[in-house]
Amino acid sequence: MSSTSVSILVPLTGPAPELPSTLESVEQYLQTTGFEFDVRVLDSRDGDGYGAMIRRGASEAKGSVIVIVDSDLPYPVNAIGDAVALIESGSAEVVFGNLASASSAVLRWFLVPILPDPRLHLKAFSSDAARLLIGESKINDGGFDLELAYLANKYGFRIESLHANSNANAKPSFGAISGFRSVIAIRLTDRSNGYRAPRRCPVCFSSEVWSWAQIPGNVVRACSRCKSRYLNHFDVTDDAQPVRRELRPNAPAAETSDETAHAQTAREKTSFSRLAALRKQVASRARILEIGVRDGTFGAAASREYEYVGIDTAVAIARAARGKGLEVYCSALTGFVNTGPAFDAITLFHVFENMPDPHDALARMKDLLKPGGVLLLTTFDTEGILYLISERTRMAHNFRTHLILYSRSALIELLEHSGFEIAAVSPAFEYRDHRFLRHWVATRWPALAPIANAILRILPDPLLVSSGSIRIIAKRRAGPPMDVRAIRSVEPTHAR
Numbered sequence: 001m002s003s004t005s006v007s008i009l010v011p012l013t014g015p016a017p018e019l020p021s022t023l024e025s026v027e028q029y030l031q032t033t034g035f036e037f038d039v040r041v042l043d044s045r046d047g048d049g050y051g052a053m054i055r056r057g058a059s060e061a062k063g064s065v066i067v068i069v070d071s072d073l074p075y076p077v078n079a080i081g082d083a084v085a086l087i088e089s090g091s092a093e094v095v096f097g098n099l100a101s102a103s104s105a106v107l108r109w110f111l112v113p114i115l116p117d118p119r120l121h122l123k124a125f126s127s128d129a130a131r132l133l134i135g136e137s138k139i140n141d142g143g144f145d146l147e148l149a150y151l152a153n154k155y156g157f158r159i160e161s162l163h164a165n166s167n168a169n170a171k172p173s174f175g176a177i178s179g180f181r182s183v184i185a186i187r188l189t190d191r192s193n194g195y196r197a198p199r200r201c202p203v204c205f206s207s208e209v210w211s212w213a214q215i216p217g218n219v220v221r222a223c224s225r226c227k228s229r230y231l232n233h234f235d236v237t238d239d240a241q242p243v244r245r246e247l248r249p250n251a252p253a254a255e256t257s258d259e260t261a262h263a264q265t266a267r268e269k270t271s272f273s274r275l276a277a278l279r280k281q282v283a284s285r286a287r288i289l290e291i292g293v294r295d296g297t298f299g300a301a302a303s304r305e306y307e308y309v310g311i312d313t314a315v316a317i318a319r320a321a322r323g324k325g326l327e328v329y330c331s332a333l334t335g336f337v338n339t340g341p342a343f344d345a346i347t348l349f350h351v352f353e354n355m356p357d358p359h360d361a362l363a364r365m366k367d368l369l370k371p372g373g374v375l376l377l378t379t380f381d382t383e384g385i386l387y388l389i390s391e392r393t394r395m396a397h398n399f400r401t402h403l404i405l406y407s408r409s410a411l412i413e414l415l416e417h418s419g420f421e422i423a424a425v426s427p428a429f430e431y432r433d434h435r436f437l438r439h440w441v442a443t444r445w446p447a448l449a450p451i452a453n454a455i456l457r458i459l460p461d462p463l464l465v466s467s468g469s470i471r472i473i474a475k476r477r478a479g480p481p482m483d484v485r486a487i488r489s490v491e492p493t494h495a496r
């Protein structure tokens with residue numbers, strides 16, 4: 001037996017609803033599913049509208065899933081089960097029933113990209129989503145559906161469309177004109193703070209945030225103030241045990257192998273160019289901490305001239321790097337305890353994006369650095385042109401490992417508020433070998449592959465390319481940082 005309880009709301013909106021057969025088939029169907037259920041027929045009291053009916057019904061509904069069903073049931077009754085399954089499986093918190101043909105492109109443009117179908121009432125909500133969305137709604141007429149869609153976006157609920165095989169011929173709940181009137185009403189209510197604010201941006205604490213894209217199992221949120229993008233839910237286990245650095249009596253012997261003796265891989269060449277940038281900032285034999293060591297190529301290069309320490313959260317990576325003779329600990333930044341003197345420089349190459357709390361991370365890095373110490377980090381730039389043109393197609397890929405993607409201005413502001421001063425911001429180039437580039441072109445634009453191959457033949461291998469990333473060099477200020485945490489202690493950040 002399932003413990004799922006379903007509350008069915010049937011608003012009576014049509015002129016002559018064929019209600020008895022609807023109720024009978026819904027109840028018969030739900031009995032076969034094993035769900036606990038209750039069905040509420042909502043009629044118009046005192047001439048109040050559709051929105052008011054739903055609010056009244058939802059306030060009394062006790063189910064863990066709340067489903068709104070059309071009174072004439074113009075689709076197979078198992079669509080209800082499909083909607084409940086989407087909510088129960090956790091793949092969505094809000095489900096909108098949709099017909100095949102998409103419409104209302106103009107309304108989508110003015111409001112939010114995902115709207116319910118005006119010809120269907122079929123919708124399902126998790127009880128949390130229903131409480132917040134229906135509770136915050138204000139509109140009484142058919143524009144209520146648009147308001148739900150707007151609020152679902154505002155509060156970062158994950159929405160799925162359910163294609164209902166329907167022969168609906170009911171009056172649409174909103175048309176182009178009435179819909180537009182509702183859009184204006186919704187926008188005005190929002191502008192006058194008529195709706196509760198969503199959880200704030202984790203980078204700049206602005207509440208001007210909205211859902212930017214729905215990706216499998218998650219929602220990407222965007223901040224209109226600092227232009228950062230971030231995942232709605234972080235699945236981060238933050239129970240890091242402290243890992244103490246073990247000081248060694250002697251620094252590892254510097255290898256004197258000639259870097260140019262053998263053909264370098266793209267990764268090695270990238271590491272050397274990063275090292276060259278670091279060399280301009282710190283003297284030789286300086287103490288360097290790398291956070292996120294990856295394949296250890298930077299560590300191998302850096303340990304020849306610096307006292308190198310690396311940390312990485314992945315056991316296998318830390319072990320492989322230790323196998324190369326590097327001083328690498330399997331630790332998160334939060335758990336790492338430096339028992340030696342403070343570091344002269346900290347480097348992070350595309351790692352800062354994976355940290356769930358940027359303010360905490362920067363405070364810890366500041367503690368690990370000596371005053372005047374250098375922070376060198378590379379990251380995507382969500383304001384960069386290359387990022388912007390490829391963003392939509394690479395959304396799910398970008399957020400497979402990353403939690404927050406920063407804009408250049410957000411990072412600069414964040415660093416300055418965390419006790420650093422910016423020394424330089426420049427584009428970050430990386431080396432890619434021809435095999436990678438050929439594959440990259442062939443999978444995206446197969447027609448261009450012969451031309452690209454011909455061009456590559458006359459270019460050096462590996463080739464220096466830009467992925468739209470930036471390199472920021474910042475220095476630890478001596479004075480105390482501004483207290484941004486005071487803001488955070490008042491308002492919770494993140495979705496809802």
Ligand SMILES: [Zn+2]
Nearest residue numbers: 201204223226
């Ligand atoms: Zn922000």
